[in-house]
Amino acid sequence: MSKQIGILSSSVTVLAAVAFIVSWSSGFVIPAFATVDVSPLTLLVWRFVPLALVLVVLVLSSGRARSTGIRDLGIQAMIGLFAQFGYCLAVYGAVAAGIATGTVALIDAVQPLIVAVLAGPVLGLRVRGSQWVGLAIGAVGVLLVVRSQFGSAGAAPVAYALPALAMACLIVGTLLQRKYAVETPVMVTLAVHVAVSALLLLLIAALTGTIAPPSSASFWLAVVLTAVFPTLAAYGLYWWLLRRVGITVLQALLFLIAPATSLAGALLLHEPLTVETLIGFVLCGVGVAVVLLVERSSNRDRARARASEDRVET
Numbered sequence: 281m282s283k284q285i286g287i288l289s290s291s292v293t294v295l296a297a298v299a300f301i302v303s304w305s306s307g308f309v310i311p312a313f314a315t316v317d318v319s320p321l322t323l324l325v326w327r328f329v330p331l332a333l334v335l336v337v338l339v340l341s342s343g344r345a346r347s348t349g350i351r352d353l354g355i356q357a358m359i360g361l362f363a364q365f366g367y368c369l370a371v372y373g374a375v376a377a378g379i380a381t382g383t384v385a386l387i388d389a390v391q392p393l394i395v396a397v398l399a400g401p402v403l404g405l406r407v408r409g410s411q412w413v414g415l416a417i418g419a420v421g422v423l424l425v426v427r428s429q430f431g432s433a434g435a436a437p438v439a440y441a442l443p444a445l446a447m448a449c450l451i452v453g454t455l456l457q458r459k460y461a462v463e464t465p466v467m468v469t470l471a472v473h474v475a476v477s478a479l480l481l482l483l484i485a486a487l488t489g490t491i492a493p494p495s496s497a498s499f500w501l502a503v504v505l506t507a508v509f510p511t512l513a514a515y516g517l518y519w520w521l522l523r524r525v526g527i528t529v530l531q532a533l534l535f536l537i538a539p540a541t542s543l544a545g546a547l548l549l550h551e552p553l554t555v556e557t558l559i560g561f562v563l564c565g566v567g568v569a570v571v572l573l574v575e576r577s578s579n580r581d582r583a584r585a586r587a588s589e590d591r592v593e594t
Contacts, residue, residue, distance in 0.1 A: 293524055297533055300517035305540040307510030308381040311372050312549055314502035320372035321490040323499070325481045327506045332478035335471035345468050352462050353472060359462075360473030363453025364515065365480050370446035377439035380551050382425065382542035387443035389422045389538040391451050391531065398455060410574045411528060418535035418567025424560030425539050457519070458527055466516050474511065532571035535564050 314323050339345050345353075374384045464472075485491045493499060521530050539561045546553035 293521075296517055296521060296524070300514060300521060301533065301536050301540050303509040303513035303517065304534075304537050305385070305544055307368075307371065307506070307514060308375065308385050308541045309544045309548060310502055310506050310510070311375045312381050312545075314499065314506070315372065315376040318494060318499060319488075319490040320369075320376040321481065321485045321488060322493055323502060323506065324368060324372055325478075325485045325491055326493050326499075326503045327511065328474055328478040328481055330503075331507045331511060332471070332475040335467070335474055339468055339471045342467075344465050345471075348464050348468055352464050355456070355460050355462050356464055356469055356472040357476050359453045359456045360476040361453075361480075362449040362456070364473045364511075365477040366449030367446045367453070368477065368510075369481070370442045370449060374435075374439060374442035374446065377442065378435035379439055379443065381545040381549065382538060382551055383440075384443045384446075385538040385541035386422050386425070387440070388447050388450070389535055390419065391447045391534065394447075394451055398451070407528060408574055408578065411571050414532065414567045414570030414574065415535075416567070417570060418532065418564050421560045421563025421565075421567055422535055422538045424563060425542050425557050454522070454527065454531075457522065466520055469519055470512065470516055473515065529572055532568045535568055539564050 311320065311323065371384060371388070375381060462469075482491070493503075518530070521533070525533075539557075542551065542553065542557060543561075545551035546557075
């Protein structure tokens with residue numbers, strides 16, 4: 281029975297990882313369609329404000345926040361400031377500026393290497409040498425995947441600072457989550473993050489006169505899609521997987537976002553997809569596999585060590 285439970289648990293984790301990659305990638309592709317004739321701020325406001333109201337009502341009516349202290353809510357608000365508000369605003373700005381979706385995903389995907397560097401001094405975690413190899417292979421794969429897209433977009437050079445800012449925001453949010461180890465329910469976490477983002481976006485949109493939405497059906501379809509997939513699904517799975525598989529494995533999975541986004545961009549936006557891109561896909565997969573296998577082996581070693589200690593104590 282325990283073996284069957286273990287298999288089921290692993291299958292759920294794998295399916296969650298796949299859903300995470302697809303839903304997170306949609307956060308780059310959907311804005312490319314939706315912000316052609318609409319300000320990114322307008323789409324973001326209508327993506328977050330109605331969803332914030334729904335989530336807050338659900339959390340309050342279900343009583344899920346009763347066991348959450350003010351300190352934890354404050355920490356989650358700070359995390360949401362970076363991981364949702366700052367990240368989404370920078371990504372939407374980059375896509376609206378004309379940077380190819382794969383290029384935005386590439387710069388975003390560099391964060392695993394930076395997190396790996398910071399994990400030791402900031403979180404006191406050990407990143408094994410073989411995991412560094414896996415992360416490096418994945419980084420090379422990401423570079424190959426979107427190399428042909430550099431220079432193909434009409435964005436100004438300064439616009440490339442926006443995806444870098446998005447990457448920095450998500451790194452800060454992830455490190456804060458791990459540093460403070462806040463264990464709030466996923467629904468509460470999402471509600472706080474979305475509410476903080478909604479309030480700030482509403483304020484900025486009011487000051488810039490970009491609140492009024494267009495009446496087109498395509499805009500409202502984009503609002504629904506961005507609320508469901510990049511927000512609820514992607515962020516919910518991000519924090520769930522962070523607790524489930526750990527920061528190193530999750531950062532390795534983020535390497536697959538760039539290939540997935542590039543593939544979607546090629547199919548839907550006619551962005552370049554070459555043999556070099558396909559080689560990059562393979563390298564990304566190899567890099568992720570190395571990190572996952574090392575992490576699995578490390579978990580086994582830790583489990584054996586704990587079992588040995590328990591036997592010695594008894």
